[in-house]
Amino acid sequence: MLQLNIIDSELELVPEEMCDDYQIRKIANTRNKRPEDMILDSNYMHGAIDRAFPGKSNRVGRPDIFYHLLNVTQDSILNRLGYLETMIHTKNDEIIKIDKETRIPKSYNRFIGLMEKLLKNGKVESPDGKILMHVEKGNWNSMNHNNYESILLSPKGAKVKPSNIFLRKTDFSVFIGGFSEGDFLSPVYKKLNPISIFDDELTIWTVGWEILSSMETLEGIR
Numbered sequence: 001m002l003q004l005n006i007i008d009s010e011l012e013l014v015p016e017e018m019c020d021d022y023q024i025r026k027i028a029n030t031r032n033k034r035p036e037d038m039i040l041d042s043n044y045m046h047g048a049i050d051r052a053f054p055g056k057s058n059r060v061g062r063p064d065i066f067y068h069l070l071n072v073t074q075d076s077i078l079n080r081l082g083y084l085e086t087m088i089h090t091k092n093d094e095i096i097k098i099d100k101e102t103r104i105p106k107s108y109n110r111f112i113g114l115m116e117k118l119l120k121n122g123k124v125e126s127p128d129g130k131i132l133m134h135v136e137k138g139n140w141n142s143m144n145h146n147n148y149e150s151i152l153l154s155p156k157g158a159k160v161k162p163s164n165i166f167l168r169k170t171d172f173s174v175f176i177g178g179f180s181e182g183d184f185l186s187p188v189y190k191k192l193n194p195i196s197i198f199d200d201e202l203t204i205w206t207v208g209w210e211i212l213s214s215m216e217t218l219e220g221i222r
């Protein structure tokens with residue numbers, strides 16, 4: 001079993017201090033939404049993010065990262081066969097648990113709508129009432145099952161080939177950063193020694209795919 005934990009993720013609704021920004025108000029008017037009910041998205045709110053958090057507009061407000069990643073994880077063979085549990089921990093210490101049956105909308109706009117509903121209401125249900133995603137409070141340390149072996153991935157870690165990450169047949173809890181630049185906010189290095197799977201920085205969906213494919217090999221699927 002693989003527990004894939006994306007931590008310190010830059011996924012949040014528009015924070016209070018940005019709700020009065022003219023760019024945010026304009027987008028909210030166009031979308032017929034309240035500013036605080038919209039996902040913070042640097043693709044459209046770059047200027048407003050720069051005004052509120054100078055120099056951070058490439059890191060803050062990156063739901064696009066999770067759109068790409070979740071399309072990879074939810075449709076993977078590992079997930080379809082029931083060997084994958086995916087969780088997203090946000091920088092606001094919320095943990096999003098994603099049911100294996102959750103499929104990600106192909107349209108980015110629909111994905112954003114789904115995430116807004118999730119962060120506002122705390123859950124998303126299927127038409128027949130099954131909870132597909134839900135949010136609870138918790139920090140990165142509360143995510144992993146005690147009996148799972150934990151692995152932290154960072155480009156700064158000791159080099160390991162992807163095929164050598166999982167060397168013994170057991171359950172693993174893998175931690176990946178849910179941000180595009182900078183470093184972990186949570187004190188992960190106090191508990192785990194990071195490993196790197198490539199000499200350069202990779203996107204999280206590429207890292208996620210490498211991890212899934214190594215786990216498929218360990219489980220004898222590949």
Ligand SMILES: C[S@@+](CC[C@H](N)C(=O)[O-])C[C@H]1O[C@@H](n2cnc3c(N)ncnc32)[C@H](O)[C@@H]1O
Pocket residue numbers: 153154155156175176177178179180181182183184195196197198199200201202203204207
């Ligand atoms: C785009 S990176 C963010 C890079 C950031 N500068 C850092 O040092 O973590 C997002 C996450 O992908 C994972 N990652 C990216 N490149 C990696 C690599 N070469 N080896 C292992 N993990 C990597 C790490 O978990 C990282 O936190």
